[in-house]
Amino acid sequence: MRNDYQNPSQETLLAMYERMLVIRETEEYLGAQFRAGELPAGVHLYIGQEASGVGICAHLSDEDWITSTHRGHGHFLAKGGDPYAMIAEIHAKADGVCGGFGGTMHVADLSRGILGANGIVGGGLGIATGAAFAAKLDGKGKVAACFFGDGAANQGTLMEAMNVASLWKLPLLLVCEHNGWSEFTRSEVATSGNILDRAQPFGIPAQEVDGNDVGAVWRVAGEMIEAMRNDGGPGLLLTHTYRTRGHVEAEINFLSQSYRSEEEVASWEARDPLDRAVALLAETGMATEEILVVRERVKTLIDAAAARAQAAPDPDPALVKSMMFSEVDAW
Amino acid sequence: MRNDYQNPSQETLLAMYERMLVIRETEEYLGAQFRAGELPAGVHLYIGQEASGVGICAHLSDEDWITSTHRGHGHFLAKGGDPYAMIAEIHAKADGVCGGFGGTMHVADLSRGILGANGIVGGGLGIATGAAFAAKLDGKGKVAACFFGDGAANQGTLMEAMNVASLWKLPLLLVCEHNGWSEFTRSEVATSGNILDRAQPFGIPAQEVDGNDVGAVWRVAGEMIEAMRNDGGPGLLLTHTYRTRGHVEAEINFLSQSYRSEEEVASWEARDPLDRAVALLAETGMATEEILVVRERVKTLIDAAAARAQAAPDPDPALVKSMMFSEVDAW
Amino acid sequence: MAKRRFIQAINDAMFEEMERDPRIILFGEDVEISMFGDTKGLRDHFGPDRVRDTPICEALLTGMAVGMAAAGWRPVLHMMFSNFMYTGFDAIANQMSKLHLMTGGQMKLPITVMAGFGGGRSTAAQHSDCPYPLFMNLGGINVAVPSNAGDAKGLFKTAVRSNDPAIFLEPGGRGGELGEVPDGEHLVSFGKAAIRREGRDVTIVAIGAMVKLADQAAKALAANGVEAEIIDPRTLVPLDEETILASIAKTRRLVIVDEARDRCSAASQIAAVAADRGFGLLKAPVKRVTVPNVCMPYAPVLERSVYPSSERIVSTVLALVSNQEAI
Amino acid sequence: MAKRRFIQAINDAMFEEMERDPRIILFGEDVEISMFGDTKGLRDHFGPDRVRDTPICEALLTGMAVGMAAAGWRPVLHMMFSNFMYTGFDAIANQMSKLHLMTGGQMKLPITVMAGFGGGRSTAAQHSDCPYPLFMNLGGINVAVPSNAGDAKGLFKTAVRSNDPAIFLEPGGRGGELGEVPDGEHLVSFGKAAIRREGRDVTIVAIGAMVKLADQAAKALAANGVEAEIIDPRTLVPLDEETILASIAKTRRLVIVDEARDRCSAASQIAAVAADRGFGLLKAPVKRVTVPNVCMPYAPVLERSVYPSSERIVSTVLALVSNQEAI
Numbered sequence A, B: 001m002r003n004d005y006q007n008p009s010q011e012t013l014l015a016m017y018e019r020m021l022v023i024r025e026t027e028e029y030l031g032a033q034f035r036a037g038e039l040p041a042g043v044h045l046y047i048g049q050e051a052s053g054v055g056i057c058a059h060l061s062d063e064d065w066i067t068s069t070h071r072g073h074g075h076f077l078a079k080g081g082d083p084y085a086m087i088a089e090i091h092a093k094a095d096g097v098c099g100g101f102g103g104t105m106h107v108a109d110l111s112r113g114i115l116g117a118n119g120i121v122g123g124g125l126g127i128a129t130g131a132a133f134a135a136k137l138d139g140k141g142k143v144a145a146c147f148f149g150d151g152a153a154n155q156g157t158l159m160e161a162m163n164v165a166s167l168w169k170l171p172l173l174l175v176c177e178h179n180g181w182s183e184f185t186r187s188e189v190a191t192s193g194n195i196l197d198r199a200q201p202f203g204i205p206a207q208e209v210d211g212n213d214v215g216a217v218w219r220v221a222g223e224m225i226e227a228m229r230n231d232g233g234p235g236l237l238l239t240h241t242y243r244t245r246g247h248v249e250a251e252i253n254f255l256s257q258s259y260r261s262e263e264e265v266a267s268w269e270a271r272d273p274l275d276r277a278v279a280l281l282a283e284t285g286m287a288t289e290e291i292l293v294v295r296e297r298v299k300t301l302i303d304a305a306a307a308r309a310q311a312a313p314d315p316d317p318a319l320v321k322s323m324m325f326s327e328v329d330a331w
Numbered sequence C, D: 001m002a003k004r005r006f007i008q009a010i011n012d013a014m015f016e017e018m019e020r021d022p023r024i025i026l027f028g029e030d031v032e033i034s035m036f037g038d039t040k041g042l043r044d045h046f047g048p049d050r051v052r053d054t055p056i057c058e059a060l061l062t063g064m065a066v067g068m069a070a071a072g073w074r075p076v077l078h079m080m081f082s083n084f085m086y087t088g089f090d091a092i093a094n095q096m097s098k099l100h101l102m103t104g105g106q107m108k109l110p111i112t113v114m115a116g117f118g119g120g121r122s123t124a125a126q127h128s129d130c131p132y133p134l135f136m137n138l139g140g141i142n143v144a145v146p147s148n149a150g151d152a153k154g155l156f157k158t159a160v161r162s163n164d165p166a167i168f169l170e171p172g173g174r175g176g177e178l179g180e181v182p183d184g185e186h187l188v189s190f191g192k193a194a195i196r197r198e199g200r201d202v203t204i205v206a207i208g209a210m211v212k213l214a215d216q217a218a219k220a221l222a223a224n225g226v227e228a229e230i231i232d233p234r235t236l237v238p239l240d241e242e243t244i245l246a247s248i249a250k251t252r253r254l255v256i257v258d259e260a261r262d263r264c265s266a267a268s269q270i271a272a273v274a275a276d277r278g279f280g281l282l283k284a285p286v287k288r289v290t291v292p293n294v295c296m297p298y299a300p301v302l303e304r305s306v307y308p309s310s311e312r313i314v315s316t317v318l319a320l321v322s323n324q325e326a327i
């Protein structure tokens, strides 16, 4: 029986809102920490794009796979990654989900199907295609979702992935999070035509959606993923969204000129995905107090995670030697 | 004033036929030489595809650029490369167009805008895009044509090239010679959808043509190239053709099974591009004797080139040392 | 012991391993018909899920191998000629070699990437590279370069059973060479060099196809009263430095034969190890017989002039031995 | 002599050269706004035909550089971080480095590919590689690794004026460092090492950012009565073997400091040269201070444990010097 993805239930909506809040709170904290000089490296924040990752990952279980990007905190948390383990990772601590070896651009949790954020733009395309092939071979209705940006859509491996996934009917959801920018280059300057159309020559169904509307993302993604689980082959989903923070936190320090207008940012802040989720919840009749309870809970959770991460010990350098290989020690 | 590419004149047709004959004679010779054990390496013959390269290159001058493939003899000769210099190259002789350094997969003549055959499938895409950018910067109405196979069309750099060429309005003619096979893999197994459609998302005009009909190729290519010379941006031209010889000469020696039927080959031999050019010439009223004269002339030319190439000296090993760099000698 | 061709030994290994472990998946361009013969018959035997021709898109294929492995399968990716590994280099260098570390050890990557390599057959610059120095530098990838049929089988099996990525290189054009393959289960461990010949006067470390040349050279040297010891490292990552050093301790002289371009080659690495850990043992300069820093020319006469030869090995050794007092 | 920041010196060089030669074209991702600062202001000055942001598609970009050069222009391709050169590796390794030879010398390729490289700043594994060993092995590509602002300017100018491909690597995170830049036309030839410090006891060859560490080490060593000579090769292809050997002839000891992973590193190559051509000059093992065969971990404490340091240089040298009699 086919599910009805017309309306997320109030419960689902609330869960998604909470997940978005977890991302927002975590990243507000990380941004502040970076600006305070407390992080070893710059962070690429997902703030403003939360609905995209959360609306999609709401349909995925730990058995499904995702690959992510340099802007990967949101995907990690949306897919169920542990905020403490991620924050500790970004603080370069031993408790980090990658033991302090990966850092902000490489957060991964294989136990939850999170194959990792990736510092190579487009680097997830091949990995996700491979995971989708694995899912097909497993034969259990699993899927692989590949998150990538509008800038990454110009890497040729996108075409290669679409070709193979279409030929082999792989359960690969290609999620292009279109935030209008790749670093400091406007999408129109780098991208010819509409990315959505790129799926057409391969006969791959493609949909676009308001990426700041978690309900809409949830609906469209739900349909696409369900089709995939039933041997439906790949799909391309374009979520229109915006990063209201910089490409990388504190870019202002090294850029000599600004690259976008304050109006542009403000117009997107006015469409904040969290505010919109609150509005959707209100439509379902949820009381403001109930929402405030969630907010408090998340704030407490992240505050505690942050405090614990700060206090966690550094990783042990003796571990480095054994980290390049799982078996032979060859350095 | 716009040219009329409706009908190649008898003169043009005859010149193209002669060029096709040059390719055919040269390659028949090379194939026989390989089978006789007289060549140092296997050759990928263009036999059966001559109309594609010739019909297109008829519109190009030495100032225009082409890039070619592992199956590059035909493009080299179609673009005006010297048969003797190519044959000598493939015989690994000092007189070879690359001094015996390149060989069958790398024949190049920069003085004629032939940027080279290429042993890397898809290797020409970036090079041709760069040459098209150069052409644009030169501002003299030059174009760059990139020949590649249906197999190469699955390399992601095709998408990258289309994106950049479309954005920058580069005079890049992408010529996909669709012979239905990449090595021993049938096109349908490796290629999702229709290659022609791949241009559409980039707003690139795309045409397909019977690649064994030199008149038809000439007409379509003529229109596309003229548009490009007038600042028209890139185009994709798909020529449907077939290699009636193996992927590489004498593949029978290492393949344990055949991969295509004799009927398939025979059906294409029945559509031989040279025979069809003869038929076109007959339609223009050309007498059989005149055609025979051309045939004799070509045969004499290639026989002489072959004999001379065989007698030519080997290259001097002392040259190797200075061949990696044009200036500093750094090995 | 059975006599098998190099390529047959690899084919045998693939059959046996795929039979043993249903999670091994073979994919690549034209692996079904098998141009080299190493993957022959596998498609018919194991079916399309486990043996699959791909489109030509190396950049994706290497990435897919990573994803398949991360998701619990054991991919074997055939890249045909090693030059095409450059086309798929990104996922090898930025993902495959790094993800175990980047994920803090979470991601196991039991991947085997195989390809033919090397010059000597007029395949020209784009079909003749010897890329192992690059892979050696990346870290995180084991590198196996068998010199004979028996090792090819045993090393291939070790590669596919390992939980780490391995590059398995077949010397191009030597697939037809016959060699002894031990009967039954035959595994060759990574990081264990083989002493191909014992000798007291000079150690020749020879890699892959160079072992045969070294062997020819050793015979010629023996006729001159010089006894060469030949070490075949078999894997370059891990590298069995101890066996090499033990041999130098005996012979006090080292020549390394490597068909890679010289600069930053495996030969250079081994020379560097000798100059450090083996310095006190050496009584003569460490010599490298390599390809000068040039890609392969097409003409046989040109290629021969840069490709290592037994003659070059012999003259290098003779110069070393005769010169010993001059140092 | 003016004091300029590293990155300003490169920027100056770009301005001057693009002014001088209208056929120089700069392209790459975000070269207009310029993340590092090296290409700052060029777009405004030279306009969109000559300075151009590209889409993210490294595999095409490196190929385009080849095509532009073959067609008569002089491209400068900025690849941002050197790890992204792997993404564009195919056209570098299969085309750029080989086409001069493959075309029998017809194709001149005046290409400069530039990128920041190296670790030490928690950029983690995919933004910290030190890829010059790979490029050194390819052949056909010059490799420049400046250690200071003056050389950066002079080497960059030489790179763009050369008719051969050059990789120009900027040490990441050192763009702000001040250095002396000679006034007026300033060119630094390829293949000429600089002696940064004279000394009689040990030769330290240090590459790029390692020169500064070597300098710190030399000061500490001097306090211990050990006088180190520091050689900065400046270009790794071509490599000035003569200057290195001349220094060894004086000091009889060699330590090489290289922030590449050790295996098949530039350090190994230089050690190999010393073990061959310099063998008779050496009285102690050749030591390499490199990154062990590991990609950069993120945590500062982990990264520090593998990144070369002046302390490691000092202790390596002291062990060499004190041990000299033991050999």
Ligand SMILES: Cc1ncc(C[n+]2csc(CCOP(=O)(O)OP(=O)(O)O)c2C)c(N)n1
Binding pocket: A069, A070, A071, A119, A120, A121, A122, A148, A149, A150, A151, A152, A153, A179, A181, A182, A183, A247, D029, D056, D058, D080, D084, D087
């Ligand atoms: C292969 C590669 N090229 C370039 C970069 C540098 N880089 C990092 S993020 C980025 C822009 C990516 O844009 P997009 O894909 O739209 O993602 P967004 O940052 O907008 O989320 C670039 C060019 C990189 N990390 N990897």
Ligand SMILES: Cc1ncc(C[n+]2csc(CCOP(=O)(O)OP(=O)(O)O)c2C)c(N)n1
Binding pocket: B069, B070, B071, B119, B120, B121, B122, B148, B149, B150, B151, B152, B153, B179, B181, B182, B183, B247, C029, C056, C058, C080, C084, C087
């Ligand atoms: C990057 C790369 N991958 C694989 C190969 C091996 N190879 C040579 S030709 C070929 C098939 C090419 O098919 P197509 O592009 O259709 O050209 P055709 O041979 O049909 O003319 C392959 C896979 C190669 N040379 N380069």
Ligand SMILES: [Mg+2]
Binding pocket: A149, A150, A151, A177, A178, A179, A180, A181, A182, A183
């Ligand atoms: Mg974006």
Ligand SMILES: [Mg+2]
Binding pocket: B149, B150, B151, B177, B178, B179, B180, B181, B182, B183
């Ligand atoms: Mg084809």
